[in-house]
Amino acid sequence: MTPSTTPSPPRPRIALIAHDKKKDDMISLAGEYLDFLKGCTLSATGTTGGRLANELGLEVERKQSGPVGGDLQIGAQLVDGGIDCVIFLRDPMTPQPHEPDINALVRACDVHDVACATNVSTARLVLSQLMAARSQS
Numbered sequence: 001m002t003p004s005t006t007p008s009p010p011r012p013r014i015a016l017i018a019h020d021k022k023k024d025d026m027i028s029l030a031g032e033y034l035d036f037l038k039g040c041t042l043s044a045t046g047t048t049g050g051r052l053a054n055e056l057g058l059e060v061e062r063k064q065s066g067p068v069g070g071d072l073q074i075g076a077q078l079v080d081g082g083i084d085c086v087i088f089l090r091d092p093m094t095p096q097p098h099e100p101d102i103n104a105l106v107r108a109c110d111v112h113d114v115a116c117a118t119n120v121s122t123a124r125l126v127l128s129q130l131m132a133a134r135s136q137s
């Protein structure tokens with residue numbers, strides 16, 4: 001008789017993006033949730049992803065850097081159903097050359113009803129909820 005196996009729950013697929021002045025916040029935040037994030041499938045824009053990999057040892061699919069299309073690549077992945085949650089630490093005090101791309105990504109989250117946290121407090125709520133849901137499954 002073959003032993004019955006319980007299928008493991010799907011890994012949450014999370015996109016992590018931070019503008020330059022918010023990258024230290026992203027590293028601190030990801031450090032707080034490191035064990036949980038290690039069990040997730042992560043995508044990130046280029047520079048953010050590089051820091052998450054180098055400084056925290058996270059395995060991350062790195063897209064292009066934001067200003068050269070990385071936000072749009074994350075958006076396309078999301079539209080194709082490949083992202084469950086976006087953590088996007090935006091810098092509201094610095095104009096960005098790729099503002100239309102940023103707006104397109106946030107809009108895609110709203111169109112497809114994908115959770116999008118744009119500041120650390122909201123990100124903590126979302127990550128804590130995902131973590132609790134995963135530990136119950």
Ligand SMILES: O=C(CO)COP(=O)(O)O
Nearest residue numbers: 045046047048065066067
């Ligand atoms: O500009 C960004 C998001 O709009 C972030 O891109 P980087 O992670 O490559 O810095």
